[in-house]
Amino acid sequence: MTQENVIAATRDWLEKAVIGLNLCPFAKAVYVKEQVRYVVSEARHLDGFLDELDRELVLLAAADPEKIDTTLLIQPTLLGDFLDFNEVVGIAEEAIEEHGLEGVLQIASFHPQFQFEGTGADDIGNYTNRSPYPTLHLLREASIARAAASFPDASVIFERNIETLEKLGHAGWDALQIGGRAPTQE
Numbered sequence: 001m002t003q004e005n006v007i008a009a010t011r012d013w014l015e016k017a018v019i020g021l022n023l024c025p026f027a028k029a030v031y032v033k034e035q036v037r038y039v040v041s042e043a044r045h046l047d048g049f050l051d052e053l054d055r056e057l058v059l060l061a062a063a064d065p066e067k068i069d070t071t072l073l074i075q076p077t078l079l080g081d082f083l084d085f086n087e088v089v090g091i092a093e094e095a096i097e098e099h100g101l102e103g104v105l106q107i108a109s110f111h112p113q114f115q116f117e118g119t120g121a122d123d124i125g126n127y128t129n130r131s132p133y134p135t136l137h138l139l140r141e142a143s144i145a146r147a148a149a150s151f152p153d154a155s156v157i158f159e160r161n162i163e164t165l166e167k168l169g170h171a172g173w174d175a176l177q178i179g180g181r182a183p184t185q186e
Contacts, residue, residue: 003040006076009132010038013178020176021168023128023161026147035069040076046088049075053092053136057099060138071138079134082113092136106144108137127173128161 014036019028030036039056043049053073060071079085089109096105110131115121151157165173 006040006074007038010074013132016176016178021164030069037068037071039073053095061101061104069143073136074133076133082111085111085134103141106139106141110135124165125162127165
């Protein structure tokens with residue numbers, strides 16, 4: 001598995017699911033403008049990954065938003081267990097505080113086995129956050145605010161996404177061939 005393959009699979013997921021299914025109506029603009037930074041972590045231990053996270057938080061906060069608006073930090077080998085990954089998400093959110101970046105950056109999480117609390121592992125709604133590899137999405141809060149201001153009612157996005165995925169179903173998701181499949185199928 002090369003970095004190029006991991007990025008290609010991630011871009012495919014962005015194109016087919018996130019943008020193609022319009023799961024995030026704000027993603028297309030930064031994708032088309034090539035303002036998404038893809039970083040494939042080769043860390044072999046959690047400490048190394050957290051060091052990479054620290055570097056990426058600082059880099060994104062300092063970067064010109066016209067050049068890098070958002071970062072996808074992808075860890076294809078270390079965080080396969082969703083519960084372990086979820087703990088790392090908590091640590092990542094603490095890192096934002098430690099760097100004094102509250103109100104500047106935030107993190108969204110994506111994982112091949114993502115599962116919302118209170119749902120079954122094969123619940124199609126979980127697929128809104130299923131990606132080919134464990135991924136931390138580092139976002140600028142200012143960009144989120146601008147995008148949300150241009151969207152009539154951003155609060156309905158989650159519900160609309162669930163409806164979209166329910167219509168698509170497991171077979172439709174599998175037909176996209178992008179990974180993040182649930183352990184059981186319809």
